[in-house]
Amino acid sequence: MGATTLRGTSRHDWMALAVRHRVLLSAVFLLVFPMLMPFKAIAVNILIYGLFAVGFNMLYGYLGLLSFGHAALFGGGAYACGIVMTRFGLPWWLGVIAAIGAGALIAAVMGGLAVRTRGIYFAMVTLALAQCVFYLAYQAGGVTGGENGLRGIVLEHIGPLDFLDPVTRYYVVAAFVVAALFALSRILASPFGAAMEALRENEARARACGFDVRTTRWLAFVLSGAFCGLAGAMQALHLGIVPIEMLSYQTSGTVVMMALLGGMGTFFGPFVGAGLFLLLENIVSLYTVHWQLLVGGVFIACVLFFPRGVWGTLLHALNRA
Amino acid sequence: MEGITLDLLALQIFTGLALGAIYVLMALGMSLLFGMLTVVNFAHGAFYMVGAYVAVALLGLGANFWVCLFFAPILVGLLGMLVERVLIRPLYGRGIDYPLLLTFGLSYVMIEAVRILFGTTGISFDTPDVLVGAADIGIGYFPIYRLFVIGVAAAAVLGLWLFLERTPYGLIIRAGARDPQIVRILGIDVGRVWLVVFGIGTGLAALAGMLAAPLQGASPEMGDSVLAIAFVVTVVGGMGSLLGAVLAGLLVGVVVSLASLFAPEMAQVSIFALMAVVLIIRPQGFFGRAGLMS
Numbered sequence: 030m031g032a033t034t035l036r037g038t039s040r041h042d043w044m045a046l047a048v049r050h051r052v053l054l055s056a057v058f059l060l061v062f063p064m065l066m067p068f069k070a071i072a073v074n075i076l077i078y079g080l081f082a083v084g085f086n087m088l089y090g091y092l093g094l095l096s097f098g099h100a101a102l103f104g105g106g107a108y109a110c111g112i113v114m115t116r117f118g119l120p121w122w123l124g125v126i127a128a129i130g131a132g133a134l135i136a137a138v139m140g141g142l143a144v145r146t147r148g149i150y151f152a153m154v155t156l157a158l159a160q161c162v163f164y165l166a167y168q169a170g171g172v173t174g175g176e177n178g179l180r181g182i183v184l185e186h187i188g189p190l191d192f193l194d195p196v197t198r199y200y201v202v203a204a205f206v207v208a209a210l211f212a213l214s215r216i217l218a219s220p221f222g223a224a225m226e227a228l229r230e231n232e233a234r235a236r237a238c239g240f241d242v243r244t245t246r247w248l249a250f251v252l253s254g255a256f257c258g259l260a261g262a263m264q265a266l267h268l269g270i271v272p273i274e275m276l277s278y279q280t281s282g283t284v285v286m287m288a289l290l291g292g293m294g295t296f297f298g299p300f301v302g303a304g305l306f307l308l309l310e311n312i313v314s315l316y317t318v319h320w321q322l323l324v325g326g327v328f329i330a331c332v333l334f335f336p337r338g339v340w341g342t343l344l345h346a347l348n349r350a
Numbered sequence: 351m352e353g354i355t356l357d358l359l360a361l362q363i364f365t366g367l368a369l370g371a372i373y374v375l376m377a378l379g380m381s382l383l384f385g386m387l388t389v390v391n392f393a394h395g396a397f398y399m400v401g402a403y404v405a406v407a408l409l410g411l412g413a414n415f416w417v418c419l420f421f422a423p424i425l426v427g428l429l430g431m432l433v434e435r436v437l438i439r440p441l442y443g444r445g446i447d448y449p450l451l452l453t454f455g456l457s458y459v460m461i462e463a464v465r466i467l468f469g470t471t472g473i474s475f476d477t478p479d480v481l482v483g484a485a486d487i488g489i490g491y492f493p494i495y496r497l498f499v500i501g502v503a504a505a506a507v508l509g510l511w512l513f514l515e516r517t518p519y520g521l522i523i524r525a526g527a528r529d530p531q532i533v534r535i536l537g538i539d540v541g542r543v544w545l546v547v548f549g550i551g552t553g554l555a556a557l558a559g560m561l562a563a564p565l566q567g568a569s570p571e572m573g574d575s576v577l578a579i580a581f582v583v584t585v586v587g588g589m590g591s592l593l594g595a596v597l598a599g600l601l602v603g604v605v606v607s608l609a610s611l612f613a614p615e616m617a618q619v620s621i622f623a624l625m626a627v628v629l630i631i632r633p634q635g636f637f638g639r640a641g642l643m644s
Contacts, residue, residue, distance in 0.1 A: 153390065158622060161623075285454065328451075
């Protein structure tokens, strides 16, 4: 959501107000969301993948860096959380902290290499490095469970809350998501957020203004990794296992599709994209196992005809009206 | 590390060259598409896979291996040209990310279409009788089929080089890569040039897939891991450089092959370690033009 130009019309006032309170609006929506959903089981999935897409969108939507390696951050977070809980027997909240740290750490290494390249190389290098993480996890079977995934992550109670109850589980995850959105909003509103936007809009000018391009990109990658690591931890707690596929190339691709479907560079778009993607997947797979055919087709159509995504197109129409 | 003799090492390097030959064909196609059209083809692995399956289908129709070798790349090249005309063309001038994203979506469609047509399980692919067995190459016995792969790849590279450097068509393609606008002013339909280039690039991927099929069988997902390796080769060799693609492809093949001799569990990881080292020392790759980076 870029800066809205105020022309004194009431609609634009409303838009500006909505932008200012974007975290609150998102939180309210996420609170009532389970009541609107026909398929309650996937509400938690939408939350988790939405958060993952938020982390991805931070890099592509706000900085213009297209990463095809975000599975390593998401999966890395999930493995960190799972390993801390199953191998060390530590409480779940330490697992979540470890996941955020692991996401940021993997991002720091991947980003450190990837920001040395520019533009089109970025997608290729991040993809290749994520494959590297996949093979490392695959080979380190003693710690990660290898091909079978990491099993036995058990979380039944959080204080008085019953984590096994789907509705309670949804609101626990939602609390983390809202906290993450609050952090993201603060980052975007900070001078660092302004530097990110400056870089996306005109790199040469930003460089001339004295911004350190490489460090800004690297830092954004690390922050994105922290968000994706948190999403990974939520997924590990939700599933109770970490399948090795979380690190796969397909996972990286899924988040790219979700973010584009929703709307790149919009605050709430990633959740819209995750929701649409998962609903599409769930509904189509009721009728055929070949749901990827349709998902791929929808994505192609989206690239060709709606590059702003569903939420982005909606916002664009509202802003122009 | 007992039992590793110089001969064994040499044989392993040769095995690496055969593997590298397939990577070279993949990376050449990618490099060509990027150098000429600035399209990063994320469906390149899918075209590789389709190449193997077109050969499977042709064999099913009663064609022999040699007919497949000739027609599979041509048929897939035609498919590539159709894709360029219908899907990629509307995206020229809309930023470099769009063709990339589109071809990514396309790879899903292609993989799923193959699953529908041929099933989800892999299909074994017989080596033709003439190429079965091993030949003494002075340092030991080496599978004939792998020698054949190296030979075909070398012929394809030579053919491509002659086409680009020694024919009037090649001249137009190179000029189109350097400055499409001037080429257009000179009265040449650049759109048609790009169409042909897309056909050649995807045809090369299909040739690689078809050559790989007897070594590892054909499966709908066979292109996924090769895509990542093709990216590594392109990054190491330098995007848009044909010489870079050849040298880096062979190097990556040899590195994988040697790693699987000394530390089999690190074979896959070694590819990416190589890329990391190159990125640190020389981010633009061996022969990358610095201009393409910015």
